[in-house]
Amino acid sequence: MAKKGQTFQYYSFDIKKKAVAMRLDGMTKKEVAALLQISDIGRLKIWMRKYREMGEAGLIDRRTKKIQESAEQLADQTPGQDVPGYTQQDIS
DSSP: OOOTTOOOOOOOHHHHHHHHHHHHTTOOHHHHHHHHTOSOHHHHHHHHHHHHHHGGGGGSOHHHHHHHHHHHHHHHOOTTTTOTTOOHHHHO
16 A cells, blocks of 8 residues: 555556566566566566556556546536536626
């Protein structure tokens, strides 16, 4: 569980893909982590599971996509638009 104030390491899709390829080539988790400077060896195990279940799509970071989509949705809405039960005059 995350602790208050804890920062997380972000790994790009390319790093994840390289790590999975190295594991599939027979390298140990420890060797891959050392070469790619991955601080959490358990993270490799999670990437491998996601790769087996969903392929390369499983390695995509979904957190940032949700944040971007919700920000775009908020930007598309104008104040007072599509508020049920209110007219534009009531809102202004």
